[in-house]
Amino acid sequence: MEFARLEKPVQKRVQEVFEKFREHRHAGLHLEKLEHPRDPRIRTIRITKFMRGVVLAPDSGDSFLLLKVMAHDDAIAWALKHRATVNSATQGIELRDDVALDRATASVHQTVPATEAGGLFDRVADKELIRLGIDPDLLPLVRHLSDESHLDALHKILPEQQYDVLAGLAAGLEPEDVWREAIASQTERSHQHDHADSADLLTAAMARSQGRIALLNGPDELMDVLSRPFDAWRVFLHPSQRRVAYQPSYKGPARVTGGPGTGKTVVALHRALHLARRLPAEAPAESILLTTFTRDLATDLRRSLELLIPEEGLRAKIRVINVDALANQVVRADRGRHLNIVTDQREIAARWSRIAQRLGVEFTGTFLDQEWRQVVLAQDLRSPEAYLKASRSGRGTALSPLKRAQVWRAVEAFTQELRQADELTFLQVCAEAGRLMEPRLERPFRHVVIDEAQDLHPVQWRMLRALVTPGPDDLFIAGDTHQRIYGNKVSLRSLGISVTGRSHRLRINYRTTREILTWSTSLLTGEHVDDMDGGIDSLSGYRSAFRGAHPMTHGATSKSEEISALTAQVSEWVTDGIEPSEIGVAVRYIQLGKEIAQAMKQVGVPAVVLGTQAGHGEGIHIGTMHRMKGLEFRCMAVSGVNDGVLPMPGAVTPEELDPQQHREDLRSELSLLFVACTRAREFLRVSWHGDASTFLSS
16 A cells, blocks of 8 residues: 555556566665665665665575665665564564664663553463564563553554554453464464475565565566555455455354454455355356345445456356345246335335324334334244234334234235235345245255345345255355444344354454544444344454544534535545545435535536446545445545434434334444444544534534
8 A cells, every 4th residue: 555655657667677676687686785784684776766665685585575665765764774573473574673662672671660550461471472472572561561552652663463462462352362363364374385495484484474465476466466555455365364264164154243344345255265266166157145235235246356356267156146136036037027126115114104094003104114124024924823922022112912913904904005016125025035945955056155244134134044055154144233224133043043153253454544443433332232143242352453644523504614625625635646536425315415526526526426327437436324335435524414414313213102223223323324434444534514413422
């Protein structure tokens, strides 16, 4: 990503320099030694008159590591201060800022020890720290740290792998958890890159460090990666993720969870690739299903899969389609005709209200619709007797047998109206698809990989379960219940999907800066979220690998003033060299998005509004918070976060009607804001006009 920020002529010159470097018979002759360096193997190479590259040149072999491209004096200063070493735990390469570390360690002996409250790592013994790869000479410095802010101050000077270990421990993880996440994932793979015949341990360490560095065969590969860094990161696996994605086999359904930016989608993509490679030669095309909640997310998965798997033959083994579209195809094929699907939620709610009024039942249309979706369809209840006995856990309002009979009359009237009109809802289509698939001996897929699993309804889960024969590697599930925005709560165990012993949590955010992450997760303080398996999910230990600017907040007196300030900020980002397509704007309702797009075009900034006829092409991407799900941008603006808009009154069940559902709806609205804010990689701006949303003040 540093390379992407270089001026285009400098990027081109890097390519030219390393083309000559490769062709030269003695490539090392291009490298210039430094006077009195900390590490004589760190050299520099001239890029332009004003820019130099910093290169690590091992004592033997022909592997060289490009570390930096910087202004001449900065490159020299950086090279003189740093030293390359081999991590004692991972056996991978790491870089030490020796000058800064020496200074920090020396200051420890001149100041008082950690505070009376104790040191940050008092609970971890020295031998455990050393086992996790902490250098013994750094122990005095580590023992002196009393809180996370002190550790943060050392982020830029500690070796990266050692900082990751300390950050994990500081976040409350046990040493064994840190070992699994930060060490085991690399040591397992190091055996694949052992260079027993290599005289240079550093060369071997470079080979073991894939996941933190890229090993390339020439300048063409170098430029291919560096010229499209954000594309590369979309499918790039970090070591803690690779262990999950490339587990040779799971004995049954497996799951990966984690907060935004931890790489769940990337893991799902690589899992699909791993499974495709293991298919027998005779396996037909589309033997693997890669699916998700919405059509937009499926399109994004397909684009990422093309980046990850250039070979069409291998990619053809994987079918990418969203759940509802697949269910539609299954039922349409069975019926032999087109399906009339009701998609307008307002129309559905109005129909329920008319039925309630006609039957004289004492429930609102909203309550009846929720009861039908969250109890009747969720539990596949097909008779009044089944409904009478069914659990309504989580619904909040208790119903007597008489009231349940009233609800069932409304359900029968609603479904009868749909039948008479030859119409179906998407959930009905999924339920029918599941019933069609379940008795079949031959299932259509050998493996099913599911992304954004937290938003799927139980009827969709039953269909997915029926698409693949139960057994090893049948289901691979990726999701985060903190990002649930549609209120579909499930228990995987109740659906016959057991992930016990095969569930993995990712805790390191590789997308969003720590400042953005801290601000965004503070929105969820005090929220208790289920884990889809009978427990409570937690963001404990969730942390970012990057630092950056603090989020910006802006309140305006009017909508026009808010839009004007937003266009000025976006224009500034574009002037600073950020591509419009790397900027996103999230809103709660589409009309505000259209007004923002019009204002952008008036100041010469191209804009596209997702989900509309003009929702394609180049420009900043503007969309509702729902449509931003699964996307990411270097710069993210979340606009119109007003009181009375977020939470949106129409999306929240009145508390007097159903207190439990009221809380669930508020949580879904809060998750929407959390999801929108965590689409940002480097810059986040949140704005409103009039009074700010209560979510921002809580």
